[in-house]
Amino acid sequence: MTLRELLARKASGIITIKASTNLLQAIELMCDRKVGSLLVESGDGGLLGIATERDILRACYHRKGDLTNALVDDAMTRDIIVASPETSVDEAMSMMTEHRFRHLPILDDGKPIGIISIGDLVKAQLKDITVEIKYLREYIAA
Template sequence: MKLKTVLSEKGGKVITLDSTTSLWVAAGILDENRIGAAVAVRPDGDLCGVLSERDIVRRIAQHGSDALALSVDEAMTREVVTATPDTSLDDALSQMTDRRIRHLPVVDQGKLVGIVSIGDLVKRKISATELEAEAMKQYIAAG
């Protein structure tokens, strides 16, 4: 299975944050959308980072409540690992596990087309494994 299949099932909606947005506002957006991370973009729309709940918590631990006045740009993870729609589910899971990340933006020809979480991928992997197991049971039963 490829990420384009996951995105077609999940949808390509991506919550983005302007890199100049305050962490206070960003935290509200994450909460409102019930998500753990959002892609940070520059005013021109180019991807420049990912802001996760973990990034916000780290800044609060370092700066106290004053951290909420910091911008997304000051707290986000800048070294963004991305994938393409043709990346396989297994390759994406491996990449996320190796780099200890939970969210993977999907980029096609330089444009952000979606984002997948580790939860999205594990859910699809479990479904595929269950289908495979059921097919094996039917094959064995048909003898």
Template sequence: MNNIAHVLASKKQAPMAWLPPTATVREALQLMADREIGAVLIMQGEALLGIFTERDYARKIVLKGLSSIDALLADVMTARLYVVGPNQLVEECMDIMTKARVRHLPVVEAGAVIGLVSIGDLVKTQLEEQRFHIEQLESYIAGNLA
């Protein structure tokens, strides 16, 4: 069974996407578009304050008629965070995401943010693990039939 440290190690090692709470929604959207990601962490120095996601944009900006140009992340970020540690299992994290109805989990170790995993990262890891087990079983069966 894979843990979150394995997921982080297998991801492309692009720098973590984060902005300060004083950044605008427009800046966050530009960063997300440039990196082709769906979420940006909101940090003040080393402190994790929240997350801003595409879902936040749709629900807190567009539907409320706010402007992306002057709305600050501090005013629209999701501050109630679910965080995980690097030793947590992928299955545990998928359960957290399902129950909390979130698509991104910051990864924290010893009080420091070390990464961010998405539901896509976890599904990819699960599929790779299943493929490995299927190949092992096929190999075992083929060896016993020969």
């Protein structure tokens, strides 16, 4: 299965934010939308970085909890790994495990089209394995 197919199954919109957004507003958006990361968009609609719960927690620590004047730009990760829609679920899981991150932006022609989490990948693999087990059991029983 490719990430394009997984995104189609997931059917949730992409959530982006500007780097100039106040960090407290970013936290509010993450809480309201129940997500663990936000894609940070550049002025031309490209991807500038990603702001994750971990990034925000680190910013909070370094600022001693005072996020009044903090911006997403101060906390986000800029050097990110991305995937294409044609990347397989197995490849994506390997990338995320090897580099130790939980959210993977998907770019098509340099523009973000979605994001998947490690949980999305686990669910997809679990569904595939469950279907395979079902067919194997039916085959053995026949």
